[in-house]
Amino acid sequence: MHGPSSILELSETHTLGADTEFRVVRASEADKRPWLRGAPVCGTLKTHRICHAGVMTARPPYRVVRMHQSGLYFLACVEGEGRVLVDGRWQKCSAGMAVALPPFMVNAFEAVKGKEWRCCWVRYEQQPEQKPILNSSSPQMAAFHGQVLWNAIDGLIDEAGHDPKPAAMFHWVELIQSYVERFAQPWQQDDRLWRVWEMVAADVGRDWTLDELAHQAHVSAEHLRRLCRRALGRTPMHHVTWLRMRKACELLSTTNLKVETVANTVGYVNPFVFSNTFKKWIGWRPSEHRSKMAV
Template identity: 25%
Template sequence: MSWPEYYEISDQCRTTTIDQGQLMALEKHQIVQCGVNYARQSFTVYRRNPNMHMLLFTCCGEGWLETPVRKWTLESGSVIHVPPGSANGFGITPKEHDADNETLDTENTWDIAWVMLSDNGEWAKTMPNEVTYSKTQCADMLRKTIDCLHQSMSLPYPVGNQLGDNLVEQIRLLVTNRLPTSMPISLQRLEKVFDRAKEQLHRQWSVAELAALHPCSEPHFHRLCQQYYCHSPIAHLTRLRMEYAARLLSATEWPIQHICESSGYPNPANFSTRFKKWSSLTPREFRQRFKY
């Protein structure tokens, strides 16, 4: 049986594609295409004889890729490279069903950033000759970079061109240095939880809410924080808040009251006590000593 060649993409999917015809800066780095796919419901692509290097960075959700000899599960925070000439198919992981055929997952999602590279020049020398799969810290950064590149194309000359050149260079760097991580999966998830918390440090986070983001039970979340950070979840959150407040004190003219509230301390006295315990200085003393 010959390898199939077809695609099936639902109306729920959204795709951004940028190629050399739209942006000359891609040609300089021999990037044929790049884009972002927000796959929903169903998404399947099979190719018999591709003539480019393909890299799929999974940002969120889960997908799969198969060749005639093997199949890979593409997890969030991973990258897979497929060299030219390698027949392959890839798509979104289907929803699971229980014994009564009830859907277990609430939504079928797979968010990916992808880059197609020429099989000539520097990429022919530096890219592997076989399919490779690894974890990476670059997936979401690449997605955001491609989104920014797409937006920059609507800006007038010369700002749009200059931004485009810089963003394409960033894409090249992220592809070249895919940064596989040796961090355990549990630590990667823990880091993502606190990255999410840092986006809303003003919020009064509970341990239950943080554990739900992992997701795991509260006792297990406590154990993970003790294992990797050597202190409790709330102690780690407090440290993040103090570091954030210190940056604001040294780099801005914001009133201390504003910094208190932004850091999750509506009560200035409570904030001052916490900050002095952390830095050995009051917020005012810290600002005077470390103001840029």
């Protein structure tokens, strides 16, 4: 297994290994990458900006690293165990868990020695004019019943590969999308909490405190902490930091702003504190981010 220090050594990697098995469906026949070549095509996936979706049983030495993923990558584990790079460190992803990795950041996955990793995925392409699936209140890693998503993707692969019927493919795609949205929008039944995180995301440079967040949500600080732990897997203030780091990655990836300017924009007066926080969450310093993305 790779230790946490190996995060600094990441580079673009696509190692499936002879023992890894997978099935995939793609949105366009124009996507002719070797591992997608020959996969069935379902143009209906484009209605939700899905590039490809698949089911997989991964075994060592499976390892995939994307240094600059251009869209959301959603992965759900239904059996076994693997590891995913989340919040700047390798974390276990086992049965009943899912991860939603946003664009403009490094995505990395690997199988664990001696274990199978049975999982399914949905890969999106982010368009600037379209509303992203992940919002400010979306978890990055949380509990999720992935078997239903596996079944929907598997059904779509079969339909697309054998005498496909547009109406049937439409229903499979809508099911897939609804399951991803179920994970990505945990606050949809509670507008108060959704509004709080939208407020923070719109002004990440503000000096947010736990008491102010709780006041905006009309709950106690302790209750807000419990809600966030359960739905997001992190404390409210850690989620504020995550939103700041996500915004910083976006600015570093899409603009030519100086690191000091980015630091100020996301709420850090001291660029050294910002740099240390960025390294803790992302894996390297903001000054290295653009060169990493260019690899």
